[in-house]
Amino acid sequence: MFRSKTKLLQLTVTLTACAFLLIPTLMSVLAGVTVNYFKGVSSGLTFKWVLNVWELYADSIFLSLWLAIACLIVTLIIGLPAAYGLARHPGWLSRLLEEFISLPLAVPGLALALALLQLYGTLSGFRTSWTFILVGHVLYTLPFMVRSILAVLAAMDLKTLEEGAASLGASPWQRFRDIVVPNAMPGILAGALTVVTLSIGEFNLTWMLHTPYLKTLPVGLADSYASMRLEIASAYTLVFFVLIVPLLMAMQWASARAQRIAQ
Amino acid sequence: MTLNLTTTAKTFGDGTKALLPTNLKVNTGEIVSLLGPSGCGKTTLLRIIAGLETPDPGGKIWFDSDDVTDLPVERRQVGMVFQSYALFPNMSVRANIGYGLKMKKLPKADIEARVSEVLEMCQLNDYAQRAITALSGGQRQRVALARAIAPRPRLLLLDEPLSALDAALRETLRDELAILLRKFNITAIFVTHDQNEAMAIADRVAVMSHGEIVQSGTPEELYRKPNSTFVASFVGSAMHLAGEINGSKLKLKGGEVSLPADGTGCEAFVRAENIQINKNGSLSGYVDTVTFLGTHYRVGISGVISEPITSIFSGNKVPKLGEKIRLTIETQSILLLPSKA
Numbered sequence A: 001m002f003r004s005k006t007k008l009l010q011l012t013v014t015l016t017a018c019a020f021l022l023i024p025t026l027m028s029v030l031a032g033v034t035v036n037y038f039k040g041v042s043s044g045l046t047f048k049w050v051l052n053v054w055e056l057y058a059d060s061i062f063l064s065l066w067l068a069i070a071c072l073i074v075t076l077i078i079g080l081p082a083a084y085g086l087a088r089h090p091g092w093l094s095r096l097l098e099e100f101i102s103l104p105l106a107v108p109g110l111a112l113a114l115a116l117l118q119l120y121g122t123l124s125g126f127r128t129s130w131t132f133i134l135v136g137h138v139l140y141t142l143p144f145m146v147r148s149i150l151a152v153l154a155a156m157d158l159k160t161l162e163e164g165a166a167s168l169g170a171s172p173w174q175r176f177r178d179i180v181v182p183n184a185m186p187g188i189l190a191g192a193l194t195v196v197t198l199s200i201g202e203f204n205l206t207w208m209l210h211t212p213y214l215k216t217l218p219v220g221l222a223d224s225y226a227s228m229r230l231e232i233a234s235a236y237t238l239v240f241f242v243l244i245v246p247l248l249m250a251m252q253w254a255s256a257r258a259q260r261i262a263q
Numbered sequence B: 001m002t003l004n005l006t007t008t009a010k011t012f013g014d015g016t017k018a019l020l021p022t023n024l025k026v027n028t029g030e031i032v033s034l035l036g037p038s039g040c041g042k043t044t045l046l047r048i049i050a051g052l053e054t055p056d057p058g059g060k061i062w063f064d065s066d067d068v069t070d071l072p073v074e075r076r077q078v079g080m081v082f083q084s085y086a087l088f089p090n091m092s093v094r095a096n097i098g099y100g101l102k103m104k105k106l107p108k109a110d111i112e113a114r115v116s117e118v119l120e121m122c123q124l125n126d127y128a129q130r131a132i133t134a135l136s137g138g139q140r141q142r143v144a145l146a147r148a149i150a151p152r153p154r155l156l157l158l159d160e161p162l163s164a165l166d167a168a169l170r171e172t173l174r175d176e177l178a179i180l181l182r183k184f185n186i187t188a189i190f191v192t193h194d195q196n197e198a199m200a201i202a203d204r205v206a207v208m209s210h211g212e213i214v215q216s217g218t219p220e221e222l223y224r225k226p227n228s229t230f231v232a233s234f235v236g237s238a239m240h241l242a243g244e245i246n247g248s249k250l251k252l253k254g255g256e257v258s259l260p261a262d263g264t265g266c267e268a269f270v271r272a273e274n275i276q277i278n279k280n281g282s283l284s285g286y287v288d289t290v291t292f293l294g295t296h297y298r299v300g301i302s303g304v305i306s307e308p309i310t311s312i313f314s315g316n317k318v319p320k321l322g323e324k325i326r327l328t329i330e331t332q333s334i335l336l337l338p339s340k341a
């Protein structure tokens, strides 16, 4: 009797918390497809606002997608060799380097952005280019890529596997291509999804770095709430969800898989 | 292929002298076992031959008339079987075995044909498409061997290939491995710390201790004519008869025995099967333990020397615990070995 009571309590608390989080979200999404928010759903449903968002903010959406892909490519090019190097040469120096790469995680996005602005803000060509935001995103997401790959690599006997391949005639490059990359794939996949999700959703840092002509998806969202009709801003939220939720779910799945391998 | 190693040594970065300057020759088609206790440098020697470890300056490694000392592992054409097998988890059994052939850039049809041939030889036909993770320990061991052998290496190197298996399986696979290696007709070096394994598989055994090869010979030679107290006790566990040597007489706690020669400066060793329980024997002792081993009994005896000794008994009048018995040790079976300085 006592146990079922505590269970009931737990369930109630969980459901209340879920409702607390979900109801405003649902309201917001619903507002995005209602004809007139102040009159309520009875005023009818429409896709007008969503189309409006598309007209007004398509550039932001494309910029975000473009940034995420560029960020993914850069973090892969830097992160994969870095994780491989760290895994092949374990020791205090590698641990120090790993901590160093992870430093941007501990620094608030705002501070990171200020540092970037201070350092490069005067290089006008760079300051106004999308690559400026890209640098910020790479700094912020690189540790996730490196750690995700490193966890998977550290869980296997990479040295002996490579020695096995070498004894069969594989050159260092062939070893990397045939043994290291395929076996690191779950980590690479989890890292890639994390990087893309974080890059698309990043606000703090991007808000500091953006210019009026370079607004990303979340910056555009803030802008729409500040300057547009509530219905448009709500429709924007809907668009944002449609983009980010599948990514989030894929990321959860890939990370869980990589973690199982790393154990 | 003939392998020749001259004054090859290895000192690790931290100063560990894992291998003292060593010479080793392995003839074409010969299977040599490196036998020795843990930490004596067997793996180090094997890895130097493979090219996975660089020897100290001065050492030279020859494959036939080629100096391979500076050749990296991927160009030495050696087959390696690792203790942990190091099979590629991202490839099927077939792909693992074919990997070395692929690296040789052979035509696809040739690769397929050779892989099928090796699968057949190693009785792996039923597992060709399996993932590595879906194999048992014994099957993995065979895949590791098949993978090493498929590209027809000049030399096959095996580092404790059976040690990851449980005892029963180890014995079956030991004989299987001996047969397979003969079938491949390959020059091979086999590392183990198990003397039974070395004797079952190798044509010649090189016994190692503290970074050097202390004796090398056929299993019979090592057993009958060990050149040191270490080899005598490590191969076939000979027992040290600690006592007082006086010319060709040896005085023990439990009596006196004659030595085959003047034993001055030597230590006397004997093996369990050469100690007989015999009521007319010149030695006396007490029965401590009797262990039934199917074909014979192993009898532990105290009072002959200060340590207990072991005898093999295969008669039907089994000695009783605590019984006082008499023993003989055949003079000719006593091994006289120079005492350690």
Ligand SMILES: Nc1ncnc2c1ncn2[C@@H]1O[C@H](COP(=O)(O)OP(=O)(O)OP(=O)(O)O)[C@@H](O)[C@H]1O
Residues within 6 Å of the ligand: B012, B013, B014, B016, B017, B018, B036, B037, B038, B039, B040, B041, B042, B043, B044, B045, B193
């Ligand atoms: N990379 C290394 N750095 C420093 N010392 C090492 C290294 N590898 C091995 N050693 C040392 O060299 C010695 C010989 O090692 P090795 O691995 O060759 O022994 P082994 O005969 O194969 O032993 P086991 O039967 O336990 O495998 C040991 O004392 C070991 O600690």
Ligand SMILES: [Mg+2]
Residues within 6 Å of the ligand: B042, B043, B044
């Ligand atoms: Mg070893």
